[in-house]
Amino acid sequence: MTEQGVRWTAENVLALAPDDASRKAGAKLGGAAPWSQIGGSASGSVWGLCKGSGSTPYRTVVDLAGPAYTCSCPSRKFPCKHALGLLLLWSAEGVGEPAEAPDWASDWLAERAGRAARPPAGGPARPADEEGARRRAERRAARIGAGVAELEQRLGDLLRGGLAGQEQKGYAAWEETAARMVDAQAPGLAGRVRELGTIPSCGPGWPARMLEEAALLHLLDRAWLGVSGLPEPLAATVRGRVGLRASGEGEAVRDRWLVLSQYDSVSPDGRLTTRRIWLQGRTSGRPALVLDFGPPGRPPGLAMPVGLVLDAEARFRPGSGGLRADLGERFGPAVPSSRVPAGVSTGAALEAYGEALREDPWLESWPVVLGPVIPIPGELGWQLADEEGTTALPVPVSGSGNRSRSGLWQLAALSGGGPVTVFGECGHRGFTPLTAWQAGSSEPVAVN
Template sequence: MLLSHGGEPLPATESVARWTVEQVLSLAPDDASRKAGNKLAAAGHWSGTGFDGSGAVWGLCKGSGSKPYQTVVDTTGPAYTCSCPSRKFPCKHALGLLLLRASGDGSVPQGEPADWAAQWLTARRGRAEARQAKQEAAASGDAAPGPADNAAARKRAERRAERVTAGALELEQRLTDLLRGGLATADRAGYALWEETAARMVDAQAPGLAGRVRELGAIPGSGPGWPVRLLEECGLLHLLDTAWLGRERLPDPLAATVRTRVGLPLSAEGPPVRDRWLVLAQYDTPDGRLTTRRIWLYGRESGRTALLLSFGAMGRAPELALPVGVTIDAELTPYP
């Protein structure tokens, strides 16, 4: 598999190995999906199954209606599509199909994709090739943004920085009021006060500050000794606020860290690193209204470790998922 500079999958050009059961289950968004996928990992649920050397797997799964669900997986992404109404990603049908393929019992024969599967695969891989061509053109300077584009982007960044600064100043005032009133009384205000402050940080376009404020709101109910923990976290939040307000005086790497902690997006920098990356681990962390997925990679040739971050809305797993133990041929561009 290939990944573009931004982590988007590109078409594979050689045969892709069959995943193991453990690798398939590592992609499940939750325990319920694992159990449901296991139940569907039997040949009796499926018809019209197949796989090819490019990493595609497809099949028709019996459902409650008269028409079976059309399920396709491109393991070079991985990417999934299914005609079922599930909002989980991958759905139980995709997991069941991959588990059936992982069994290696011949229930999923090699062949050419069915028309409905080929249509989706062609469209998906066409988009990936177009993205790659666009990135290569940008890297060569053929599609560099013009002065007007750069000026507009700079103005947008300046306006957002002003809003974040206003939010940081407001948060500093609220922390000061909290300390003056005494931390031991913080539990009397309830969680609503913290949520209102977090909402103000969202309005200021500082989601990183909002997330940390929500964490403060949970501390008073965390058991004995919570005032000490609250003081520590307030101190760290004050430090982040102060760093943002004085970011022009910070070294570039530290200033980049502060911008990330506040919640501002950063652009990739430096040349891409091409390697055969081993997927070491993947885990999800709920973060307020988002789910953050962390995927750790190890470059077999460079010896470098890389972290891929992706995000999903509340109740939905992030789309980017890589089975643990798989080695992928990819280009990764680091962020500061």
């Protein structure tokens, strides 16, 4: 196996589990007793047969470069408990020396390698119908313009009628407006409208938050109506925020990417789970946001344990504030990091967010590694203070997308009153911590 001496930790493996039940079941299969024909290859894969309730053992294979999994068990969870158990056995050095894979494992690995090397389907691209594309773009722009006009009227009605009755009116009216934005082919506007409709149920202080979001939505409407006169970087941001896909190829960056954080959020209607994975280039220092999505009842398929480093190419999407990226070719298995990412002061974090807002006024937050900082609980709210204690950032503890109070106490316990390094999202409501490193340790701890 590639770099056999470099192993994932048990925490890295269990972070892949789709839920607590899988985590517990996988831990029970992390010993050698239920396994046979265990092996691993020099190219970065492991396999084994796991005894189940039936007479035929389950065939389990893991490609560490993905990671990717296959198993003959009937489970619909991804990865299943057998894949987790096999990885735990491997992390405990229970796989042995590199060996040749049996047919049932090599066939799947070869098929996977073939898919990665296969050119895009459809053969050579046909010459673009530029005139047809232009007409389609004009028709869509007209639909979006009509949708924007309707949305502006809806926002005007909201302000004229006041916010006091929004709790009683409920979410249905906003869902209807969002559906109208979908009809207008502006999915970005539809998403923001749905978020606006959920604010009255978010607890104390919701009128101020609703007014803020309505103002940002109005700003986006006005920007779309005047998009032709905007500088191209800002115009690309507006088009992306409205829901138009950026044209052209994005910048491709090969680096050793450190996984800083991974967490899931569920859409207001409960139909979609979004997994946000934050990466940082070891050489470039560039942040990258990788998104994956899961349908109802199933988690997203992409999973990257915090603390791993992968040598890969990331292709950044145009008009995404320089953050959104898709992972391309990977050049080996992911390995645990042996060092803590360098942190910046709270003042530098605010400056970075301010610079990002110049390119994207609708950006809610910017990824930042703070350190060294000290978490400070307080009656009026939590803070993360620089080690000298001269400046600090507030930490929100309630509302959509923020960390729970129990997670903050976990951070305080990790600190023990001393400095820690913290990765999180710095925005207009403060700093949301996601991952922390204790002084003198390279082991990341998720703050949730």
